[in-house]
Amino acid sequence: MVDVTFYGAVSRIGGNKTLIEDSDTKIFLDFGINYSKEDLFFEFPLLRPSCKEDLFKLNLLPIIPGLYQNQGYYPIYKDDGTFSVAGESEQKQINAIFLSHAHMDHYGYFGLLRHDIPLYMSDITKKLIELREDVGSKNWNSNLENSDIKEIEKNKNLQINDFNINRYDVDHSILGASGYIIHINNITIAYTGDFRFHGYRKDLTEDFLSNLKNQHIDILITEGTRVTDKMEQDESTISSKSLETEQDVYEKCHEIVSNEDKLIIYDASYADLDRVRTLWKIAKKTGRKLVLDSKKAFILLYLNVENQLVKDIPQLGDFLIYLNRHKFNKRGKIYNGLTNGHDVYVESFEYYRQNHEAQLTVKQQINSKLKKKSKTLEEYQKQFNNPYLFEIDESNFIWGPHGREKILRNPNEYIVYTPNGMQTMLQIKPANQPINGTYIYGKAEPFKEEMILSFKRLQNWLRACNFKLEYAHTSGHVNRKRMGEFLEEVRPSKLFPIHTEQPKVFFEVGYKKTQEIILPEYGKKYSFKSN
Ligand SMILES: [Zn+2]
Incomplete structure (x- = not known):
């Protein structure tokens, strides 16, 4: 018997935590933060959870024995304000965690897990997580200093009791993303993680797909971020501005930059290094200098220092490092x-x-x-x-007023790539005059209320700085049409759609491509018999 339980990403995007177990083995696929569910209760920065018990209270984190650090200990207070700690450590009950990729909605709660549970991931994901430890602030939930982070090579088997686990590379909006195929006796379970077929590394996803096609998949657990009801997509929203492929992003940005003789600001997530590659190529081609924020620069400079993990990324000298106003x-x-x-x-x-x-x-x-x-x-x-x-x-640095003046004096010589466009405009804009140029929005479309509010704020900034607004972005996720083809090719017996707000749409997209589509419920155990 194999049991599958979903503790996150149920009718929501992100927060994946999938428990797979048989009588003597338990593993989790991902263990991320469910931002949208947490937003129902918390509001940054004034109302925040400060320990895992706060999350337990609201069902934002499952109470599972033998999974968390220091679980089993509790403080005993005396009236004079002193206290002691009693209790005893729980027995470890989870064998391992397998991570799909280094986005917080997939690994953001790793910091809460026992240090004797190995966390498996690709070599690139491991490096990105380590570098992120250096560039990020350490919170109560995100300190991985003592965690047992392990690499699992691609296309290699890892045996844990009856579980035989294989990792495959896939393409996503962050390097090092993985899908998994797990054999437990004669049941085969596949997990896609987040994936797409339209980035620079689409061949990786194709290769994962051919492995899925080569065997019978009993249970497919797939993401479905873009598997949405078409009727609900409004042509005027930003999601319709999203481009089809990473190559399209290159071409559109190239055209925008070629036609602009003032400054270009490109605003996108700092974690997507393939996008940096896109802008780097454009900078070279148009004779501009690429200016990167310090986090991105740090990650690029230290990604390959130990081992050559990623080819064809910019090195020192290929870009200038923008140091935030300090x-x-x-x-x-x-x-x-x-x-x-x-x-x-x-x-x-x-x-x-x-x-x-x-x-x-x-x-x-x-x-x-x-x-x-x-x-x-x-x-x-x-x-x-x-x-x-x-x-x-x-x-190699741009810092201080004189550094920013350099940009303002010769704006057509720079592309400023930032994870926070408004912050950058605030720092570069002089009093009494605009900046002038084109601002390219390269982030995922705003889908939450707060994001829409923030987008309105952005428009005020663009007006104040006299920037034209352009869009150049492509999603990290497979689109609805390609998902249909993917399911047709894999033909799993059973299908669990997760990491989607509209799992029901899979009844259309997966119609006749699988024997059963199961819309998972939070915390419900689904049992499967070995033949
Ligand atoms: Zn992701």
Whole structure:
């Protein structure tokens, strides 16, 4: 008997947590944050959960024994305010977690899991997660410092008791995405993760598909983000602005940039490095310099330092690194000395920079005239736990008013690629004059109320800065039509649609392509007999 239980991504996009078990083995496929469900109760930044128990209260996280860290311990308080901790550790009950890709809605709660549960993923996903630890802020739910992160090679078998697990590469809007095929005795279960057939790496998805076709799939668990009711799609919405393929994004952006003699701002997620490749090629072709935000730059610079994981991505010298405006601390003696006691807003290049920005400016940290005692590169490598840390010359950075003036003086020489267009406009715009140019929206279409509000705000910024608005984006997900063809080719016995807001549409899309379409319910156990 094999049981499948869905603890997330049920009639929603994201939050995937699928438990697969037989009598002596339990694994999870993904363990992500369900943003849309959390938004029903919480509001950033004033009303937030601060421990896993807060999520238990609202069914936002399943209560499963032997899965979470420190589960079984509890504090006992005395009236005088002191306390002690009692209880005992639970026994580990989950054998492993398999991750499809490094988006938070798939792995955002890994930080809550026991450190003795191995977390399997592709080598690229592992590296991206490690780099994200450096560029992100560590919250109570996202610290993976002591987690047991393991690589699983592609097309290799991993045996856990009766479970035989195979990982395959697929194409998605983040590098390193995976699909899985799992054999448990004579039952075969396949999981697509998030996938598409229209990116630069569509051959990976094709290869996964041919593996699915080569065997009988008893149970297919598939995403269905874009499997929506066509009638509900309004031509005037931004979703209709989405382009078909990554190549289309290249062509459209190339045309826009070629016809613009002022500044180009491209606004897109910082995690999608294939999109960076697209803009990098365009910058080369149009003779502009590509300016990247510091997070993206850091990830690109350190992605391949250990092993050559990804080919054909820009290297140091191919782009300039934009350092966000960073306030010089007013409390210090140094500030008072430099400003003669006048209270003015001053920006800092290297002084007080934190985390990945401190690493990027390590050369400037070492040579800082503001620091009393300087450290060596080796000391910084130890401090940041980064043995590959290297020095970057000043000429590679854009920082401070003079850096931004350089852009304003010759706007036709730059493409500014940012994950936060409004923040970038705020920093670049001078008082009393606009910036002028074209702003290209390269993000997923706003589908939530807050996103629509934020989009209206964006339009105000574009007016204030005199930017034309253009769109150039393609989805990370397979479209409805291709999903129909995919199901026709795989012909699974049973189909569970998850990671979709409209699972019912699969009754149309999957019609006659499978024996049974099961719309999963949250927390319900579906049992399958081995033949
Ligand atoms: Zn994703």
